[in-house]
Amino acid sequence: MSFPASLPKAVTAVLESINSKSSTDFCTAFSSDGIIIDEGRTCKGHSSIEAFFKNAFISHSASVIFKNANQVGEHIIIQVTMDGDFVADYGITEPFILYFNFHLHFNNITSLLITPWDSSNPTMTAVYVDKGSIDDPISAIKTAPRLQPTPQEGWVRVKMLAVGLNYHDIFTMRGLGMRTPKFPLILGCEGAGVLDDGTEVLLYPAMGNPNFKGDETLDPERHVLSEQTDGTLAEYVNVPLRNVVPKPKGLETISAAVLGIAWLTAYRMLFTKSGLRAGQTVLVQGSSGGVTTALIQMGSAAGMRVWCTGRTQEKRELGLRLGAERAFGSGEELQEKVDAVFDTSGEVTWEHSVNSVKAGGTVVTCGGHSGSSIPLNVQKVFVEQLNIRGSYLGTLQEFKDLISFVVSKAIVPHVGHVLPLREADVGFRAMLEGKTAGKIVVTL
Template sequence: MPPLSRVPPVVASAIYAINEKDNDKFVAAFSKSAIMYDEGKQHLGPVEIGEWCLHGLIEHNASIDVKTATKSGTRTILYLIMDGDFVADYGITEPFPLYFEFAVQDDKIQSLMITDWDSSQPSMRALWVNNGCLEDPISSIRIAPRPQQNPPPGWVKIQMEAVSLNYHDIFTMRGLGMHPLTFPLIVGCEGAGVLEDGTEVLLYPAMGDQNYKGDETLDPKRHVFSELTNGTLAEFCIAPLRNVVKRPKLLSAIDASVLGIAWLTAYRMLFTKSSLRAGQTMLVQGSSGGVTTALIQLGSAAGMRVWCTGRTAEKRDLGVRLGAEEAFAAGEELPEKVDVVFDTSGDVTWSHSMASVKTGGTIVTCGAHSGRTFPADLGYIFVNQLNIRGSYLGTLQEFKDLIAFVVSKGIKPHIGLVLPLEEADIGFQRMIEGKTDGKIVVTI
């Protein structure tokens, strides 16, 4: 019996329409409120679905050979072979296999999801990147189902509750990384969730060579979630057991979700790299980003004299509310030079950082959002015996120490915006535009 003889007539009609190159017939099979996902991209309503069929299929001489059909309730899943002329525009070698999953109600198609994986298997909501796009990273975002992963030996599955957004995710969307990226790729570098036995946990983000001894941040094979593995912005994430840390009861999932990247980076910068002591003065270049707000809160809790900069009065006011004694306009000359400057931006702030640190002082850098290269007066550096120290994440022990410090001091990490997964792209856009107010967290 041919596979299409066992499916709802409206599904068979849509497939016949593709092979007959009949766009009107294809569109007529869908309800007025239908939604279609192709490679995770949404097409809403008959007009958009018709444009997809015309430009994506008919103009590429597409044809479909259905191999199997499975029906369960309102769902019908077709395993098929797609042929056509896709090489020139998409670099796709045809023919190629696909799965079409239809949801049918009242003799109309309510939804169609096209995947290169068997959608009859367990799936999950996720935010993933279809390809890297340097100029328009937001365009590479897809918020659509992906297959669930089974943890290999030594790994566990976590049901994610909250995930913090990081600029590292935007680099991934641009196609940039410490390692070659393989798409599609679920983004998200950190987060908090629950194990299958109900244990509440948060994730240490750094992975690498299991046999490497010493400081994990120096491992040549180091990477974080969403580089060589899928990330955390999904209903479920798999992680090495070593990277799973039990969450203290006093720490909510939302607050815990920000500690793995920005807060761990700030902790290492402050307590490992700077050599600051209570009572000394530190300058934070910025007052509203993830790392900068963490530095202000941690430094204040540790007894440092905290100064910060901000491009606007609102950002400077935020820095003061979080514990800074003084807040200055970006580039403003300070009343006195400081013991340590923390620079997360790079090019745009570096000259001011150099001018603001006292003789024998230290500049700790962890980022280069505004540019990675800049002129440096080497004579000024060695005559004034400045220490310039790079910092990357932190060790597992530092992560555990950070958690204990935050809990013992009663610190509530500053989170400016909480969004559902379906609106995570809004959070990333705000980050790109520099409109942050502390960390942005996505709930799953």
């Protein structure tokens, strides 16, 4: 088909080359360092662009029909109807609408953004997944422009400044959760940002039925950011007004960004679920993860005798630097039993946790990263009258109390790595491989 004569020659060349299946004409339209961004994939330079063309268009027998064009500043957005054989690879029913967003310089295309939505509307960069991957969750991550969402009634827009990464996001990448994730989903469960009026805020991550009364962590409809709604790993996120809490002036943004999930979970485990008092001895199973470093720092600040475990000498030394009195190897028998054990891993550590707590003591669990099917000697539980307590996140009031506690005790949450948004996948891979040394934070 013919294309409007008013289109720049480079744009026409791209559209015509798709229909003629000419990778040479397609590549020639781009500058030598030209970029294509297509649903999270970024291709730069002619060799990469040629490979993209063959994989995306030729291999799927693609063709395009021009619908309309729109110029926004230096960008030309072309709406096309695309046909081809996309069902097998993508489950897409043809034909379908696409938007080609071109940026040109001296008659060469410097960038091309391809989206299924109209990119003439305000966009933002986001880290998201559009399907789960059980075996290789990191491969599901995409970093690309997305439409800026409009807040619904009772919600507010937050410009994100810093976001803490959590293992919960890895479950989402795998397509797992209390309820099946509704893809596509922007990742990120917590963070700190600023409202449109300039107010700096922290985000309380839990949402649910607004009419539910009582402890919101028991709401049958509860969920957190990035489970049923888009999360915080984007330039902007929309949240219910009740989920924004003003950031105290004495709290740094990086520190504020990590309090919503791991630190709130640790706070509830310590102060709501364990029944501990200052001076009592606790064992933290781990010494380098987000929840475990929070337990060590807060437990020590609250006057508890904190012991921890670690798989390596480096991890054990980190636990000691953060306030633990003693550090043991994973599974190492303790010389004396403790008043409470905090277990975040599940299957691998559970037997050691139960064997390490004294009669009448408490084991608090908040996770099952190593597996959720645990060995349990029920006779030991009732004979020694052990208390086994499950803990999930925390209430909004506990979140506010946590913030006050951290500020009043001048606690600086331990952050092991700070990464830019486009390297969020690097942080998640480190988390998946157990190469953490405290929280990992992404800045925007």
